Amino acid sequence: MKAVAYIEPMKVEIQDIEYPTLELRDGPGVNPANIGRKCPHGVILRLVATNICGSDQHMVRGRTTAPPGLILGHEITGEVVEVGRDVEFIAQGDLVSTPFNIACGRCRMCKEGHTGVCLNVNPDRPGSAYGYVDMGGWQGGQAEYVMVPYADWNLLRFPDREQAMEKILDLTMLSDIFPTGYHGCVTAGVTTGSTVYIAGAGPVGLAAAASAQLLGASAVLVGDMNKERLEHARTAIGAETIDLSEEGALPDRIEQILGEPVVDAAVDAVGFEARGHGADSAHEQPATVLNSIMEITRAAGKLGIPGLYVTGDPGAADEAAKVGSLSIRIGLGWAKSHSFTTGQCPVMRYHRQLMNAILRDRVQIGKAVNATVISLDDAPQGYAQFDSGVAKKYVIDPHGSIAA
CATH class of the missing domain: 3.40.50.720 (NAD(P)-binding Rossmann-like Domain)
Known part of the structure; x- marks a missing residue:
């Protein structure tokens, strides 16, 4: 599958990488203690929308210790196409929003609502995220498919698929910037x-x-x-x-x-x-x-x-x-x-209420941030334009789902 990779300061490129599985593989930025970690509690998503974030831009500018080859992207909205053995309440075909925080739902921090500092997903320190430096090495979501662990806990399912697709440029903001x-x-x-x-x-x-x-x-x-x-x-x-x-x-x-x-x-x-x-x-x-x-x-x-x-x-x-x-x-x-x-926003504290505000036309967050759709192949150009300071929030459409 295709994915967006950080190469060096001010350079990203589209790479062909392996389709994800319900197990963490070795790769750029993956914490050694996470390699081989099995996730029967996870799902595979087919990306519907995945956004370029200012936090990604910090890495792309070379302002972090992100390694070359890191697959970027932590703002993830997608369709469930594969369900792990231990998943009970999320089903194939569900359209879902994925908080950028990866959280287990089992530790003290998660139980207290501090999902941005989960204790069990990053061996180095509390807190983790997809496609981000020093966050445990979970593959980023600026790709065609991505694995999401602890799916029953992490994923927010949209109640009506057709209604969700009509408001997808608003709902895609639930993974990060709106709750943040x-x-x-x-x-x-x-x-x-x-x-x-x-x-x-x-x-x-x-x-x-x-x-x-x-x-x-x-x-x-x-x-x-x-x-x-x-x-x-x-x-x-x-x-x-x-x-x-x-x-x-x-x-x-x-x-x-x-x-x-x-x-x-x-x-x-x-x-x-x-x-x-x-x-x-x-x-x-x-x-x-x-x-x-x-x-x-x-x-x-x-x-x-x-x-x-x-x-x-x-x-x-x-x-x-x-x-x-x-x-x-x-x-x-x-x-x-x-x-x-x-600190990181604990997205799960807010995303359901904000979803309801979107679905009931209380807010048009896509308009507020000027959501602008681009293809996955155009992601490098999107990064360059975002870095120039345009008043746009780039939404990547990996499969043409939004265009359709």
């Missing part, structure tokens, strides 16, 4: 009447903006340096926007919009490749977003941080940042009694 943006808002305490600042107008930031509106925010402000993405945030979502490449202190610019220099809640949808603001916007400053959202969040406010921060960044500007150590103004956060929530 929503999680950022929930952990930031967004509720009815909240004023919210979202750093970043990429797909996760746009998903967070749409989520803030769904949660009842009275004002949603989005900051970025990409004019095309800011324009999309204004026109598709109705957000207030702040061009961070322009001069002016962020609190002052927020005051111009809200009448006060602070917001109730803030979300970091940028992560470790952040750049400075204004005159410093050409230079990478990985702590910029974290420090700025502490500055503009009211006392006793909350910060949701779904933006990715890594423990290994070979392309960082200084030695400390190469191991994930940033110059964060923790004293400011302490003085203002801020609460911080970081």
